[in-house]
Amino acid sequence: MKRKLAVQLYSLRNEAEKDFVKVLKTVADIGYIAVEPAGFFQLTPKEFRKVIADLGLEMYSSHRPWCNIDNIAESIDQAGELGLKQVVCGYGPEDFKDLDAIKATAEKTNIMQEKLAAAGLELFQHNHNWEFEKLDGKLKYQIYADLCPNVKFQIDAFWSSNFGANDPAEMVKLFAPRMSLIHIKDGLIHQKESELRMVNGTYDRKVELRPLGEGEMDIPAVLAATPDWIDNIVVELDYCSIDMTEAIRRSYDYLIRSGLGIGNK
Template sequence: MSNTLKPISVQLYTLRDEAAKDFPAVLRRLAEIGYKGVEPAGFFNFTPKDFRAYVEDLGMVVSSTHSPWARIDNTQEVIDICGILGVDMVAGGYGTKEFATLEDIRRTADEVAEINAKLKAGGLTLTLHNHAWEFEKIDGRIKYDIFAELCPDVHFELDTYWAANFGENDAAEMVRRFGDRSPLLHIKDGPFVRPESRYNEETSQLEVLNADDAALLPVGSGKNDIKGIIAAMNPAVTQWLVVEQDNSKTDMFECVESSYRYLISNGLAAGNR
């Protein structure tokens, strides 16, 4: 296997339901599959110190983190916990309303610049994680293009499935466009079916009407151009490929194991097995 291959991590939000039942068992199984790293999204009764020790005892490392999520009001907490975890990359991100209009994008960029400056002073790289709404267009331009110009010093954890915006964008082209600023890539696959939802007044919940049709798929079995995405990355910048699956119609462990096998068997990434 080539020494230029990037190591594979897994975003633990993928296995949040399983982690709530038995987090140590989740971590043990990921190590058995062969993942080199994990990206936490909650510690499930571990302290950050004990979580790191448990992960490293299993032969993995903490690649990066979504816990705590970087915000304007918690930068010192982020710096402290990342020091305990031994990571220098932390995620942050925003919802639809922060990217609704040009003025919203400008306000968001101003806030991100402030967060980034504080984290950078603490030795951390802020890697913003996107969803599909940042890759919609406004005035004929992709919103993230505008945002990236306003925040030239900010890096990204580019979610390659959401960047494709359900097929409206070419994911490999998005990686080429943002790859020089993307030390992390979320590797995700699916059917490019946009979720349709409605508000249920009885339960006060938003319900997805086409959940099965829109459900995500193991890496390599959907419509995202995984091989093109990895070929398009900047190998001098990207450090980790992070598998993530927000939802599934099938068993989540089957999904993460299938995703791992696809990346390894196609010579696209490096694992421990």
């Protein structure tokens, strides 16, 4: 199944800090159909909507607003400005460190989900690797999912591998019934987390990420496991060893060449 191609603009955050409109034009020129913003830099949300509309770009989802227990009303307002029907949330390692933490995180999430639902919005969650560690033989994310039955998931397949401990395609299959979106990145999966030091939710020695098709991810298998109702692929590279614009371009070319993606070129 071919899916429309979107790019998570966090990938191009360094470039966007200098000239966000130029970044959006570049993404459109490469051939991406849609963007998923993670901030608006020099633009207001309304200005952002106009710029992407003028460029012929679509927006299926956004990482702004990023909902938390303290900004629910603000998230609802900003979702309205952006014309969104769903809002994202996500958590750090401490929020999944043990069963008590998972229960507390689930409680906050359920409050958020109920208030968003009352405003006509769906809550989905984006994962990193720590949710896919195991606790007493069970995935932490599965424990959490059972406690939050109405939350949807945007599975980041690369992080779901938890440095090779899990098969990403199997993780997608596991959460497929509740998936609403998918993030695809590539790189060296089999790296030792013990060699990485977490600082403020990120690694101070970066996991090696590469353009799609140039790492260890079995991307065709992951996308084959992705439910058919997900009609787009969000490409994201948190960082890369090569120029990011080139990496995003090569990722697009790989997905088109492999018959996995639909673009505007």
